[in-house]
Every structure is written in C-alpha cells, then in structure tokens.
Amino acid sequence: MANQLSQLDQVFAALADPTRRAIVMRLCTDEASVGELAEPFEMALPSFMKHIHVLETCGLVQSEKEGRVRTCRLIPEALVGAEDWFQHQRAIWEARLDRFEAYVMKLKKERAAAKRPSKTAGKTTIKPSKRKGA
Amino acid sequence: MANQLSQLDQVFAALADPTRRAIVMRLCTDEASVGELAEPFEMALPSFMKHIHVLETCGLVQSEKEGRVRTCRLIPEALVGAEDWFQHQRAIWEARLDRFEAYVMKLKKERAAAKRPSKTAGKTTIKPSKRKGA
DNA sequence: TAATTGGTTAGCCATGAAGCTAACTATAAG
DNA sequence: CTTATAGTTAGCTTCATGGCTAACCAATTA
Numbered sequence: 001m002a003n004q005l006s007q008l009d010q011v012f013a014a015l016a017d018p019t020r021r022a023i024v025m026r027l028c029t030d031e032a033s034v035g036e037l038a039e040p041f042e043m044a045l046p047s048f049m050k051h052i053h054v055l056e057t058c059g060l061v062q063s064e065k066e067g068r069v070r071t072c073r074l075i076p077e078a079l080v081g082a083e084d085w086f087q088h089q090r091a092i093w094e095a096r097l098d099r100f101e102a103y104v105m106k107l108k109k110e111r112a113a114a115k116r117p118s119k120t121a122g123k124t125t126i127k128p129s130k131r132k133g134a
Numbered sequence: 135m136a137n138q139l140s141q142l143d144q145v146f147a148a149l150a151d152p153t154r155r156a157i158v159m160r161l162c163t164d165e166a167s168v169g170e171l172a173e174p175f176e177m178a179l180p181s182f183m184k185h186i187h188v189l190e191t192c193g194l195v196q197s198e199k200e201g202r203v204r205t206c207r208l209i210p211e212a213l214v215g216a217e218d219w220f221q222h223q224r225a226i227w228e229a230r231l232d233r234f235e236a237y238v239m240k241l242k243k244e245r246a247a248a249k250r251p252s253k254t255a256g257k258t259t260i261k262p263s264k265r266k267g268a
Numbered sequence: 269t270a271a272t273t274g275g276t277t278a279g280c281c282a283t284g285a286a287g288c289t290a291a292c293t294a295t296a297a298g
Numbered sequence: 299c300t301t302a303t304a305g306t307t308a309g310c311t312t313c314a315t316g317g318c319t320a321a322c323c324a325a326t327t328a
Contacts, residue, residue, distance in 0.1 A: 006152065008152075008275085009150055009151070009152060010150075010156070012146050012147075012149045012150035012155075013146075013147070013150035013315095014278060014320085015146045015219075015317090016143055016144075016146035016147035016150055017316085018140065018142075019156060019300050019316095020192065021142070021219075024223065025223060025226075028226040028227045028230065029230055031232070033274085034274075034275065035273090035275080036173045039272080042304080043316095043317080043318095044317075044318060044319075045275070045276085045317085046275090046276075046278095046317090047316065047318070049275075049276075050317085051316085053316095062316095065275085065293065067274090067324090067325055067326080068273070068274045068324060068325045068326075069273095069274065069275085069325090070274080070275070071213055074227070076227050077223070079224070079227075080224070081222060082213070082220065083217065083220035083221070083224065085149075085155075085212060086216065086217035087205050087217070088179060089158065089159060089162050089213060090210070090213070090214070092159075092162040092163055093208070093210050093213075096162065096163055096164070113251065126325070147285095151285095152285085153286095167304085168304075168305070169303090169305085171306060177287080177288095178287075178288060178289075179291085179304085179305070179306085180287090180288080180305090180306075180307080180308095181286065181287050181288070183305075183306075184285085184286070184287085185286090188285095200306085201294090201295055201296075201304090202293095202294060202295045202296075202302065202303070202304045202305065203295090203305085204304080243313070256324095261274095269328100270327100270328080271326100271327080271328075272325100272327070272328090273324100273325085273326070273327090274323105274324090274325085274326100275310080275313075275322105275323085275324090275325105276321105276322075276323075276324100277318090277320105277321085277322070277323095278319105278320090278321085278322095279318100279320090279321105280317105280318080280319085280320105280328080281316105281317085281318080282315100282316090282317085282318105283314100283315085283316085283317100284302085284313100284314090284315090284316105285312100285314080285315090286311100286312090286314100287310105287312085287313100287314085288309105288310080288311080288312100289308105289309090289310085289313085290307105290308090290309090291303100291306105291307085291309105292305100292306075292307070292308095292310085292321105293306070293307095294303100294304090294306100295302105295303080295304085295305105295318085296301100296302080296303075296304100297300100297301085297303090298299100298300080298301075298302090
C-alpha cells in the first residue's frame with residue numbers, strides 16, 4: 001500500500017486542521033513539550049498526539065524525548081516548501097495578468113485608432129448567452 | 135450541521151489533493167471548461183466534478199455555465215489568503231531567528247570579552263529561560 | 269518503595285472524502 | 299427529429315481522519 005503521498009499533499013493536509021495549524025503557529029515562536037502544546041486544547045492526549053504525529057510525518061515538526069518529556073520543534077523547511085508552491089502559482093498568474101493588461105492596452109489603442117476617422121460602432125458581437133427560465 | 139470550517143481549513147484541504155492542485159495550476163494560466171480540465175485525468179466525470187465543486191466551495195474557483203459548457207476560472211484572492219498565512223508564520227519564525235542570532239552574537243562578544251580581560255564583561259543579564267540538560 | 273507525572277499503545281466508533289456506475293437533462297449538431 | 303456532447307444527479311463502496319476510553323510504561327518525586 002503506502003500510497004506515496006507527496007510531501008506537499010501531506011503538508012497541506014496537515015495544515016488543513018486548525019489544531020495542527022495552531023501547533024505550528026505556536027512552534028514558530030518557540031519549541032515546547034507535548035504537554036505544553038496540548039494544554040490549550042480540550043482534547044484527550046492520545047488524540048492530540050495523533051496531530052503531533054501527523055506533523056512529524058509530513059516533516060513540519062521534529063521531536064525528541066528526554067526523560068519522560070518529549071520536546072517538539074518546527075522544521076521551517078517544510079513550511080517554506082509549501083509557501084514556494086504558492087509563489088510559483090502566483091508568478092504564473094501574474095504573468096498572465098500582465099499579458100492580459102498588455103492585451104487590454106492594445107485594444108484601447110485600436111479602439112482609439114478606430115474612433116478617430118468616424119463612428120464604426122456596429123461590430124460588437126454580443127452573444128445572447130444564458131436564458132434563465134424563471 | 136454546517137461545521138463552520140474556516141476558509142483556510144477549506145483551502146488547505148482543497149490543495150492537499152494533487153488532482154485539485156493540478157486544476158488550480160492549470161487555471162492559473164487560463165480559464166477552461168470542465169471537459170478540458172478533466173481530460174488529463176483518468177477519472178470518471180462525476181468524480182472529477184466533485185473536485186471542481188470542492189474548489190468552488192472554498193472560493194478558489196468560480197464557474198459559469200453557458201449552453202452546455204461550464205467554464206471555470208481561478209479566484210486568486212483565496213490563493214493569496216493562504217499564502218498570507220505562510221508569510222505571517224515566516225515573519226514570526228524569522229523574528230525568532232533574529233532574536234536567536236542576536237543572542238548568539240551577544241554570546242560571542244562576551245566570550246571574546248572574557249578572553250581579553252580589557253573589556254567590561256559583567257553586564258549581560260541573560261535569562262536562562264529553558265534549560266536543556268545535555 | 270509508592271505515587272505522580274508525561275507520554276504511549278491498543279482498540280473502538282462516527283464521519284467524511286474519493287472513487288465508481290448507471291441513469292438522467294439539456295444543448296448542439298446532423 | 300435524432301443523435302452526440304457536456305454535465306449532472308443519485309446512490310453505492312471503501313478507506314482515512316479525528317475523536318474517544320482504558321490500560322500501560324517509564325521517569326520523577328515523596
């Protein structure tokens with residue numbers, strides 16, 4: 001089995017849960033023991049531990065046990081990896097916006113050019129589009 | 135009963151699925167019909183439509199039907215909202231790193247000062263905070 | 269040694285997510 | 299009018315997730 005989820009899959013899935021996001025946020029400021037982390041949540045410890053485990057599995061958190069205390073710390077690389085995905089998409093999206101803007105500018109120019117000689121306002125090609133039976 | 139998932143919950147959950155991430159990536163470059171979007175995937179249409187619906191529910195995608203074709207486009211605001219979360223965390227994390235770095239610098243200075251008896255090396259007030267028995 | 273603390277293991281349950289097929293609707297195209 | 303296209307609805311299975319309790323170590327502390 002071992003469904004071979006990608007790191008991104010796992011990180012996003014981990015962050016989709018508010019409890020886990022809260023844990024990550026908490027660990028951004030400081031490392032902490034499981035008990036400290038769990039304290040704000042009204043949840044049985046075993047349930048809480050599952051969240052910790054999810055965060056460890058996807059590489060967002062590492063922990064180490066010393067005596068009977070397990071201390072957790074954030075691994076920011078995993079976070080950065082996910083952030084990169086967004087930035088990549090945004091780059092693509094913005095490039096597209098730029099293209100669109102350029103296109104609009106071109107249209108504007110053409111329109112201006114078309115307006116000058118006389119009114120050629122008959123070629124609008126508006127499709128009737130959707131009828132909605134009320 | 136309408137579990138009141140936050141937008142972030144939903145967006146991250148949506149992006150945790152590779153199919154949906156692929157759809158979003160595709161829509162970053164261009165809008166497309168459901169059929170066009172579905173084509174690269176070996177998946178029954180109804181299954182695929184569920185993914186579209188998830189993306190619409192969390193606000194990442196909007197669609198409109200004209201004739202029998204439903205055209206989907208990306209709503210980048212939702213994407214940006216998720217990206218912001220990362221940047222916020224990163225800011226906190228980096229502030230912490232800075233503090234740590236400052237602390238290390240201070241330590242270095244003190245060490246250097248301690249080596250040379252000439253400099254004043256007594257006013258440091260370092261809080262022990264967390265002890266780590268090593 | 270006995271009790272407490274901090275976490276762990278095991279196992280149960282309810283819900284929801286992700287996939288499928290089959291059958292249906294509505295618009296285009298022939 | 300008939301057929302093909304593009305989605306849609308309904309209903310089913312399977313498996314993962316998130317929660318619980320109960321019982322169990324293993325270090326501290328008394």
